[in-house]
Amino acid sequence: MKKFQNDVVSALHNIRHNKVYAAFYIFGTAFTFIFISIILQLTNDIVNNTQPFIHADREVIIEPYTKNSKGYDVGNVQHDHVALFLSTLKEYEFCAIRGQQFGGVSVNGRVTGTNFVTLVNGDYWNMREFDFIAGHSFTEEDVQSKNKVAVIRKSFAKANFKTNEVVGQRVEFQDIDYTIIGVVDDYNNFVNGVEEVWIPHTFNQFQPENNLFYQLSILPKEGVAITEFKERVVRALKLYHQNGAVKSDMDSDEVLTRKETRIKAFGNNKLSYGISLVLLLLLIVPSTNIVVISIANVNNRAGEIAVRRSMGATVYASFIQMMTENLLLVLVGSILGVVLAIPMAYLISSYFLSSGADGYVSLISGIDFSILMLEILPLALLFALFSGGLSAYIVAKGNISVMLKGGSKC
Numbered sequence: 001m002k003k004f005q006n007d008v009v010s011a012l013h014n015i016r017h018n019k020v021y022a023a024f025y026i027f028g029t030a031f032t033f034i035f036i037s038i039i040l041q042l043t044n045d046i047v048n049n050t051q052p053f054i055h056a057d058r059e060v061i062i063e064p065y066t067k068n069s070k071g072y073d074v075g076n077v078q079h080d081h082v083a084l085f086l087s088t089l090k091e092y093e094f095c096a097i098r099g100q101q102f103g104g105v106s107v108n109g110r111v112t113g114t115n116f117v118t119l120v121n122g123d124y125w126n127m128r129e130f131d132f133i134a135g136h137s138f139t140e141e142d143v144q145s146k147n148k149v150a151v152i153r154k155s156f157a158k159a160n161f162k163t164n165e166v167v168g169q170r171v172e173f174q175d176i177d178y179t180i181i182g183v184v185d186d187y188n189n190f191v192n193g194v195e196e197v198w199i200p201h202t203f204n205q206f207q208p209e210n211n212l213f214y215q216l217s218i219l220p221k222e223g224v225a226i227t228e229f230k231e232r233v234v235r236a237l238k239l240y241h242q243n244g245a246v247k248s249d250m251d252s253d254e255v256l257t258r259k260e261t262r263i264k265a266f267g268n269n270k271l272s273y274g275i276s277l278v279l280l281l282l283l284i285v286p287s288t289n290i291v292v293i294s295i296a297n298v299n300n301r302a303g304e305i306a307v308r309r310s311m312g313a314t315v316y317a318s319f320i321q322m323m324t325e326n327l328l329l330v331l332v333g334s335i336l337g338v339v340l341a342i343p344m345a346y347l348i349s350s351y352f353l354s355s356g357a358d359g360y361v362s363l364i365s366g367i368d369f370s371i372l373m374l375e376i377l378p379l380a381l382l383f384a385l386f387s388g389g390l391s392a393y394i395v396a397k398g399n400i401s402v403m404l405k406g407g408s409k410c
Contacts, residue, residue, distance in 0.1 A: 003317070011325035014297075021297050022329055025290055029333025029383065030340065032286040036279060036379060037341035038348075040371050041364045043275050045188040046262045050368070052128040052187055055219050056258040058226060059127065060233055064099075064213035066254065075213040076237065079204065082214065089236040091224045096124040096217040097201050102209060105197055106172040107160045114156060117173050119201035127219045135167040135182035143200040150178035154186045155360040156196040171197060174205060186362045190353065191262050194361055217258065230255045283379065287386035294326070295391045305395055318396035326388035327381070334380040338367055 015022045049056045065073045077085045079099070086095055099119040104111045122140025130137070138149045150171055157166050170177045178199055189195060206212060220229040233255050256264065305318050313321075345363040353361035367376075 007321045007324040008328070010321060011328050014325055015328070018297060021293055024293060025326075025329040025387075026333040026336065028286050028290050029330050029380075029387075030336040032282055032383065033334040033337025033376065033380065034341050034344050036282055037338050037367055037371075037376060038345050038364060039275060039278060039282075040375050041341070041367050042188070042190070044368055044371055045364065046191050046266055047259065049259075050188065052130040052184075053192060053258055054129050055127060056262070058219060059258040060218045060220065060226070060229060061256060061258055061261055062216040062218070062233065062237070064211065064215050074241070077214065077216055077240065078212050079201070079206075079214050080212075081240070082216065085216075085236060085240050088239055089218070089232060091221050091229065091232070092218050093221045094123040094127040094219045095121075096127055096219075097121040098124060098215045098217065099201055099204055099211070101174075101204055101206075103174050107170075109172075110160075112156070112160050114196045117150075117197045117199050118195045119204045120198050121201055124198075124217075127217070130187070131185040132182050133185050134164055135180070137182050138200060143202055146200065146202050148176060148178045148203075149181045149200065151182040151184060151198040152180055153184055153196050153360075155362070157183050159360070173197070173199065174207070176203065185365070186360075187365050188362055190349075190361055190363050191266070192258075196360070226257065279379070283383055283386060287383055290387040291391065294388045297391075315397045319392055322392035322396065323384065323388060326384045326392065330380050330384040330387070334376065334383070338372065338376060341367060 062076050065075055100116050102116045105114045121143050125137035142149055157164050164183055166180050169180050349361050349363045
């Protein structure tokens with residue numbers, strides 16, 4: 001412990017006397033870990049059950065349309081046939097109905113940048129864990145009673161009301177005023193689809209698109225295998241289409257969970273190989289740039305290391321002494337990078353992803369603690385090793401007499 005304290009004191013002393021080097025090292029590391037943090041969190045949101053979609057690996061999705069063997073679009077479950085379809089499907093817990101209707105959304109007589117609403121039922125809220133920062137969701141009773149209620153996202157509230165305290169205020173869509181009863185916190189909608197305003201699906205006028213088919217997200221009961229449930233869904237769909245004199249060519253491989261839908265959208269190879277390649281480049285390229293100034297820094301400390309070696313310090317102890325400085329700088333830089341990842345993701349979303357038609361696109365909404373500990377921290381240690389390990393090792397094992405005479409070290 002005493003040895004470690006001495007190494008830290010020595011590292012801090014060197015950092016104070018090499019402020020430009022320390023600043024370059026810290027900000028280079030921070031810049032690297034801003035993008036590493038964003039990529040890791042985005043990948044996590046794609047492949048795991050992240051809030052609010054906590055059942056992504058079991059949430060089976062039936063899209064509004066599917067293609068038959070001739071390549072033509074065939075509508076799946078029509079809006080007024082949902083109950084009929086579900087009556088043939090057993091062993092499910094929830095079925096979320098989701099549709100979108102386009103048209104201007106207004107606040108206090110002013111048209112907002114959001115040009116559509118999302119129409120849902122009570123189960124939409126039951127099978128997900130949205131973080132409500134104000135109010136609550138509407139229920140199936142609200143839906144069936146046609147209560148004029150709405151839930152909005154935090155970003156919509158801030159953009160159009162300049163505050164989150166909006167429960168009780170109104171939004172207008174297709175000449176109907178809806179009372180806001182809840183505000184949900186922003187979440188990653190980059191991988192799940194943009195939704196800003198939710199109202200009961202019973203207000204769907206099917207104008208102007210005349211899209212009569214909903215997306216259904218069905219959650220099987222606990223203990224029911226997903227592969228088995230997919231087969232049940234396909235059988236129920238074929239029976240439904242048969243009753244409508246429509247031939248369905250769908251099989252269970254075409255019915256996907258939310259997780260599978262995300263992975264398909266972003267590409268299996270992109271996730272398995274592309275992300276790894278990007279992370280590797282993000283580690284190697286900046287660390288290579290830092291290596292150059294790291295060599296100069298350890299050369300400046302070569303005389304100090306040679307004296308310690310001549311007094312009995314081992315190569316390993318000398319290496320650890322110099323690496324302690326690198327680790328401290330990388331730790332500060334990586335923490336700064338994680339802290340700045342959310343603002344940077346917001347800037348990327350604001351300037352490159354969001355538009356008036358699509359609403360605010362949230363790239364990431366936070367950094368998961370497990371990612372911080374299990375992925376970012378090990379990568380930070382690897383980055384420290386890449387950027388300073390080689391030069392530190394060369395000096396640590398260098399010839400003592402040569403270093404004391406000021407000879408070449410690295």
